[in-house]
Amino acid sequence: MRLSIITDTFPPDVNGVALTLRRLQSELTKLGHEVTVLMPYQLYEDGLKEATKRIRAGEIVSEPVPEPPITIQALPLPGYKGLRFGLPSKQLLVPFWRKPSNRPDLIYVATESPLGFSAVQAARKLNIPAVSGFHTNFHTYMADYNLAMLEDMAADYLRMVHNQTLATFAPSDDVIAQLTKDGFHNVRRLGRGVDTERFSPNLRDEALRAEWGAGPNDPVMLYVGRVAPEKNMPLFFKAYDAVKADHPSAKAVVVGGGPKLDDYKKKRPDIHFAGMRKREELARHYASGDVFAFPSTTETFGNVILEAMASGVTPVAYNYAAGKAYIRSGENGYAPEFNQPDAFVHAIRQAMDRAFDQPLRTAALETAQSLSWASVADQFLDDLRDIVENWEYTKDSAARKQTTPAL
Structure with a gap:
């Protein structure tokens, strides 16, 4: 053809x-x-x-x-x-x-x-x-x-x-x-x-985590995507504030560029903004996180959810599009009810409590490996x-x- x-x-x-x-x-x-x-x-x-x-x-x-x-x-x-x-x-x-x-x-x-x-x-x-x-x-x-x-x-x-x-x-x-x-x-x-050769938990990088201020036992909450109004980033910040009350050593990392990047960097100096990353660097950033937090309500799919899962990172995303299709709450991630901010924050707290739960992360990886x-x-x-x-x-x-x- x-x-x-x-x-x-x-x-x-x-x-x-x-x-x-x-x-x-x-x-x-x-x-x-x-x-x-x-x-x-x-x-x-x-x-x-x-x-x-x-x-x-x-x-x-x-x-x-x-x-x-x-x-x-x-x-x-x-x-x-x-x-x-x-x-x-x-x-x-x-x-x-x-x-x-x-x-x-x-x-x-x-x-x-x-x-x-x-x-x-x-x-x-x-x-x-x-x-x-x-x-x-x-x-x-x-x-x-x-x-x-x-x-x-x-x-x-x-x-x-x-x-x-x-x-x-x-x-x-x-x-x-x-x-x-x-x-x-x-x-x-x-x-x-999803490309499970490019995105892999084997790319986890403790030196990169150290740049974020995270030690081996400090949970990292990660976002990858455009830093733009339609991505609902204020909810990411709200969830991170709630997590800090539970895990004072937790870190938050935002990977991506967009029209709100400079504004958010000024407002949230406590969060590491890594900017745009591509190819191997992007894959290392994914694999070095622990919980992938994706608060967007405007996706037709959300490829980043599958990339996070392929990296062995626990995903949290609303129960629609890719989140609805592939996340089984409590088994390979968390998919709170669509557009319910309090439910999203609660799910993030649950996921961060289990940030180093290997069966949860392995289940996320296995889901991604089935999607060629x-x-x-x-x-x-x-x-x-x-x-x-x-x-x-x-x-x-x-x-x-x-x-x-x-x-």
Whole structure:
């Protein structure tokens, strides 16, 4: 199968969408499929700069950012330094896909930006089947950025874009149920895996813990993700304050960058803010924590939960998305009732009481080890084949009706 992926984000960006798309591209390519990634050209330039830096540092760069075959421009995303959204590019995409050597069997639109919507329009013009991915609850972010009055408008736009494709892929059952309820058509599941070679408890680093001020017996409460309004970080701080009453030697570490980083660093000098970490450094940070605290209420999945579990760290996350799918409270982590702050704090206190409970951490690791990206790619392919076959059957039926005389 020849597949085109349209996206505004891809490594070297560090976020769940970018890393998911990279893994899908890698797994599908291993299976012999041709995958072209169409993204803003600036991402490719960023990737070249990062690869050059890593090569000069003596690292091996095994997965360079693919050079886009066409130059798509982008603008900065307000509130997120370094992130961009692609501009409408139908006038570029149509002639590119019209050439037989470039025409894909199917188009996967991963982001609903002006670039993504223009890709849907181009696909319709050229009669190429297109599907889409619901990776981010953008409309629910509006209130966090003082734009609550735009939430309904944003939701209507997302539904309009997705319903012009043959199917929408979402990462968890509860998101599928919500999208279906909200009027999205033909919503299917595109799950997530985790790389248990990259993320491993074997990477636990006592020297790194010492940098955090944590000794071997001091429990560490960890957060990994964007440091942004929609991630509900004040609840992380509240939970840490409660933990300190139980465990005065406990430490808290926040890994990630974002628009609230500088503000939180000033307000919480008692917490170690490690900033953005990538690859091996990120994996070491995960493995060196004890309890992973994830208070977000806006996820479509939450890849970081699986990465923490693969690192042998006890996860605490609300009972929805990945938390609902994979955490069994008291057995391999804690999943308090959704959007109940007191329940979340209580769960954190329980987890920190068991910070060095090896059976709990081993159960988290075993859960992660059962979730491979290869199986995710296989299921995705099965769905894509089914969609294309139904589309071709429907198209052929319509053609027959037009050419068959009425009796």
